[in-house]
Amino acid sequence: MAFTITPLTAHTGAEVRGVDLARPLDPETAAALNLAWAQFHVLVIRDQRYDPSDFMRAAQVFGTLLQHHQREMHVPRFPEMYFVSNEQTVPGKRFIAGETFHTDHSNHPAPPKATILYPVSLPSSGGDTQYVNMHLAYDELPEAMKRRIDGLKAVHVYLSKYSPRELRPLSEDSRKVLPPPGIHPLVRVHPDNGRKALFLNPVRIESIIGMPDDEALDLVAELMAHATQRTYEYRHQWHYGDMVIWDNRSVMHKANPDYDMSERRYLYRLMLQGEVPIPVEAAA
Numbered sequence: 001m002a003f004t005i006t007p008l009t010a011h012t013g014a015e016v017r018g019v020d021l022a023r024p025l026d027p028e029t030a031a032a033l034n035l036a037w038a039q040f041h042v043l044v045i046r047d048q049r050y051d052p053s054d055f056m057r058a059a060q061v062f063g064t065l066l067q068h069h070q071r072e073m074h075v076p077r078f079p080e081m082y083f084v085s086n087e088q089t090v091p092g093k094r095f096i097a098g099e100t101f102h103t104d105h106s107n108h109p110a111p112p113k114a115t116i117l118y119p120v121s122l123p124s125s126g127g128d129t130q131y132v133n134m135h136l137a138y139d140e141l142p143e144a145m146k147r148r149i150d151g152l153k154a155v156h157v158y159l160s161k162y163s164p165r166e167l168r169p170l171s172e173d174s175r176k177v178l179p180p181p182g183i184h185p186l187v188r189v190h191p192d193n194g195r196k197a198l199f200l201n202p203v204r205i206e207s208i209i210g211m212p213d214d215e216a217l218d219l220v221a222e223l224m225a226h227a228t229q230r231t232y233e234y235r236h237q238w239h240y241g242d243m244v245i246w247d248n249r250s251v252m253h254k255a256n257p258d259y260d261m262s263e264r265r266y267l268y269r270l271m272l273q274g275e276v277p278i279p280v281e282a283a284a
């Protein structure tokens with residue numbers, strides 16, 4: 001099948017046209033897509049037409065599906081598939097999943113390597129997803145900062161007491177299946193492209209091992225201010241038919257709640273199993 005891969009910025013994001021991932025894929029095309037994903041970190045695969053089973057099949061071109069622990073968020077009849085929606089309310093409160101920069105499920109000992117979205121209903125304007133490249137952000141840190149953070153480890157819990165935003169409360173069932181906190185390097189090495197990346201998530205980081213909390217918070221804030229500069233960004237404007245897969249080991253992302261909330265924004269969401277993050281010292 002003839003297909004094209006076109007970079008969307010100099011460093012992050014590529015657009016793929018001319019593939020139909022709802023149909024069986026030949027191994028060469030699957031390998032080329034995986035290579036492009038390791039290189040560009042976010043792939044925007046255009047003009048897809050999926051029902052939930054198609055979407056799950058398409059996702060598995062890139063890895064193994066991860067069962068999601070929040071059962072209340074499952075798409076009915078599809079326990080591996082869940083959704084993000086601006087209709088996620090509890091009485092009197094609307095939760096917009098992911099509205100500050102973060103990486104997904106970093107409270108897990110082996111956080112998901114990928115997250116994948118496919119839109120079912122979009123607002124007429126707004127609701128973009130922003131991505132920032134954490135390899136580039138790391139590469140461009142001052143050498144003294146790299147030396148300071150290369151060996152540090154952070155404790156990621158479900159919801160940090162220092163989180164900049166609230167998360168939708170967990171049901172009793174979901175709380176029971178929460179894993180123990182993830183203890184992860186602040187700088188991780190990507191297993192496929194070999195590059196170092198900052199691994200940050202202010203929603204979940206509650207402490208840095210061996211550091212007083214106020215110092216840890218200042219450090220995370222300084223790194224976040226650096227990493228979320230526009231120069232590291234690819235901003236995705238959604239169109240129907242887009243399947244967007246991003247690498248949680250390479251980018252942080254955030255959803256924009258900048259649209260008319262009477263319009264529905266609803267996307268299917270899948271995650272792929274990841275590995276325990278590799279610290280710098282293990283890769284040296």
Ligand code: SIN
Nearest residue numbers: 084097098129254255
């Ligand atoms: C997320 O944080 O995974 C949601 C992103 C989005 O809705 O754009």
